[in-house]
Amino acid sequence: MASIQLTGLKKTYAGNVEAVKGIDLEIADGEFVVLVGPSGCGKSTLLRMVAGLETITDGTLKIDDRVVNDLEPAERDIAMVFQNYALYPHMTVFGNLAYGLKNRGVKREEIERRVHDAAAMLEIEPFLERKPRKLSGGQRQRVAMGRALVREPSAFLFDEPLSNLDAKLRVQMRVEIKQLQRRLKTTSLYVTHDQLEALTLGDRLVVLNGGSIEQVGTPMEVYEKPASMFVATFIGSPAMNMLPVAYLRERGANGLLDHLAADTDVIGIRPDDLRIEAPDEDHLVVTGTVELFEAAGAESHLYVSLEGSDQPTVIRTSARPPVAEGETMRFHVLPSALHPFNQASGKRTQQGVS
Amino acid sequence: MQTKQMTFPSRWLPYALLAPQVAITLVFFLWPASQALYQSLLRQDAFGLRTTFVGLDNFARLFDDPGYLNAVSATAVFAVGTTLLSMGMALLLAATVNRMLRSRESYTTLLVWPYAIAPAIAGVLWWFIFNPSIGIVPYILEILGYRWNHRTSGSDAMLLVIFAAAWKQISYNFLFFLAGLQSIPQSLIEAAAIDGASPFKRFWTIVFPLLSPTTFFLMVVNVVYAMFDTFGVIHATTQGGPAQATNILVYKVYADGFVGLNLGSSAAQSVILMAIVVVLTVIQFRFIERRVNY
Ligand SMILES: Nc1ncnc2c1ncn2[C@@H]1O[C@H](COP(=O)(O)OP(=O)(O)OP(=O)(O)O)[C@@H](O)[C@H]1O
Ligand SMILES: [Mg+2]
Numbered sequence: 001m002a003s004i005q006l007t008g009l010k011k012t013y014a015g016n017v018e019a020v021k022g023i024d025l026e027i028a029d030g031e032f033v034v035l036v037g038p039s040g041c042g043k044s045t046l047l048r049m050v051a052g053l054e055t056i057t058d059g060t061l062k063i064d065d066r067v068v069n070d071l072e073p074a075e076r077d078i079a080m081v082f083q084n085y086a087l088y089p090h091m092t093v094f095g096n097l098a099y100g101l102k103n104r105g106v107k108r109e110e111i112e113r114r115v116h117d118a119a120a121m122l123e124i125e126p127f128l129e130r131k132p133r134k135l136s137g138g139q140r141q142r143v144a145m146g147r148a149l150v151r152e153p154s155a156f157l158f159d160e161p162l163s164n165l166d167a168k169l170r171v172q173m174r175v176e177i178k179q180l181q182r183r184l185k186t187t188s189l190y191v192t193h194d195q196l197e198a199l200t201l202g203d204r205l206v207v208l209n210g211g212s213i214e215q216v217g218t219p220m221e222v223y224e225k226p227a228s229m230f231v232a233t234f235i236g237s238p239a240m241n242m243l244p245v246a247y248l249r250e251r252g253a254n255g256l257l258d259h260l261a262a263d264t265d266v267i268g269i270r271p272d273d274l275r276i277e278a279p280d281e282d283h284l285v286v287t288g289t290v291e292l293f294e295a296a297g298a299e300s301h302l303y304v305s306l307e308g309s310d311q312p313t314v315i316r317t318s319a320r321p322p323v324a325e326g327e328t329m330r331f332h333v334l335p336s337a338l339h340p341f342n343q344a345s346g347k348r349t350q351q352g353v354s
Numbered sequence: 355m356q357t358k359q360m361t362f363p364s365r366w367l368p369y370a371l372l373a374p375q376v377a378i379t380l381v382f383f384l385w386p387a388s389q390a391l392y393q394s395l396l397r398q399d400a401f402g403l404r405t406t407f408v409g410l411d412n413f414a415r416l417f418d419d420p421g422y423l424n425a426v427s428a429t430a431v432f433a434v435g436t437t438l439l440s441m442g443m444a445l446l447l448a449a450t451v452n453r454m455l456r457s458r459e460s461y462t463t464l465l466v467w468p469y470a471i472a473p474a475i476a477g478v479l480w481w482f483i484f485n486p487s488i489g490i491v492p493y494i495l496e497i498l499g500y501r502w503n504h505r506t507s508g509s510d511a512m513l514l515v516i517f518a519a520a521w522k523q524i525s526y527n528f529l530f531f532l533a534g535l536q537s538i539p540q541s542l543i544e545a546a547a548i549d550g551a552s553p554f555k556r557f558w559t560i561v562f563p564l565l566s567p568t569t570f571f572l573m574v575v576n577v578v579y580a581m582f583d584t585f586g587v588i589h590a591t592t593q594g595g596p597a598q599a600t601n602i603l604v605y606k607v608y609a610d611g612f613v614g615l616n617l618g619s620s621a622a623q624s625v626i627l628m629a630i631v632v633v634l635t636v637i638q639f640r641f642i643e644r645r646v647n648y
Contacts (some may be wrong), residue, residue, distance in 0.1 A: 086541035100549035
């Protein structure tokens, strides 16, 4: 159990590649924090700095109020689950789990007990005597998790641990990881670029972009009040629609936009918030032609070209609406569903639209 | 399984293309090998006037000959010494170079050079370095209080030929070890580091076991090299001496046959060597079939 504190953490690779540009973040004891961001934004680099696999160019890293900048990975009391699992191919599953304990001089009986406990928890007991290459992808993933948790470290670090699994297994493991973390209450830092993992797994979500933090908050805060246009379009699928304020004013929405801050020039609207049925309250109305209708099981996506705008717009409806491709129709938006942004700064202009 | 098939315009062209290789194999390998087999069953009298068929008597005599048994043990010491030294040094160098980032290429190029040198030249080089009267190493050893003389001391001579033979083979081993090291995923080493293994322990418990296919392959190659390809090294340095101390099997074939003119015995020895080569080659091919052993 430990808290992790990152202050002004920076990483510059040879050739002046600034992978991480000053990160401030505090992870409380027992908290589950998810790091999300596009490819190349420095997620892995940041995680590896915490693990001690990458040197820290600048800033301080504290684990449990102890500065660990210059400590070896082994001295930081963390465990890491790698994307490719990094299981030792020449050792059995038992050997893989026991390796870290042996290196730390844990007694034989204690090793046996802990390995069997972890194996039972992850349901990998039948494979203890097998070599990793004789396991399926999902089983290997469990072994990799097991290797992290037998050590009973003060923090878990995960680098996209589920990205090599098929969709079904990924959902199952996601739920298991969450339950496991709830049970063990071990501080965890989890890197992913998967939307669902980002929104469902953590207590808090950190959105990274180009080596800097865009937003930190609970997943729902981030989803409901994205702090920047980047976060707005990155979190949520399909992505949020962005429309110029001028365009909405032209459509006669003046009265409904008055409460927005003066510097607002872009409005974000989630695909779910463009409705086909008109609500009772005052609302905006836009007209568009349905270019493409996509039925995706429980929900449907409409790709619409709005009248007088060249911005492609996506709408998500829950059931299968009676809509035909090529049809021109009206869409309704409640003022409370508008996300105001400033194009130049890319930031949200007003805290709280209600 | 589908195989690639090539259609030639005429029937004899493929045979014509193969002919040079077949001719070389016939003239330089199959014919001498059959001659050796045939000779090994014959014995000439002292004047080379009469040749009699003696069956396996040449072989039987060899195993009663203390000189031959001495050559067997000298070969064993030489082969083991050369293999251990060249592989040990190569692994050390490969592990060191593997940690470098920018200068890796230039070091690799430099370390490969010795391989391009003929064994006899390597022998002469080491003969100079270790020359008891003008060499640099005996001079330094003298200062340290050791009188190096491979002309009188059998163990000095053995060390000299081992150095010379191993030195030439380090390049080859180095390249294979480096390739082997580079094929080990970095994340395994990182996982071991997080699992609390010191660099030394990481090497012996993760890297070395994962290198074992390479190590085994190189072991066979090096033993074959030490036993058969080192004629030049021996000839240029000790010529089997002093007192037969470095007279390894392959050198003894030459010494008995071409210097001692005992053709029957020499042929029998080369047949035995041939058998050893066959065995080692089989081991190597069996192994290559199932490359990974973990
Ligand atoms: N060893 C290195 N040397 C130089 N630059 C590097 C090195 N490792 C990573 N980078 C650069 O640092 C940036 C961040 O890389 P990082 O691996 O942290 O991205 P990531 O967010 O994990 O991406 P992904 O989602 O694709 O895994 C990238 O621009 C990458 O090119
Ligand atoms: Mg990454």
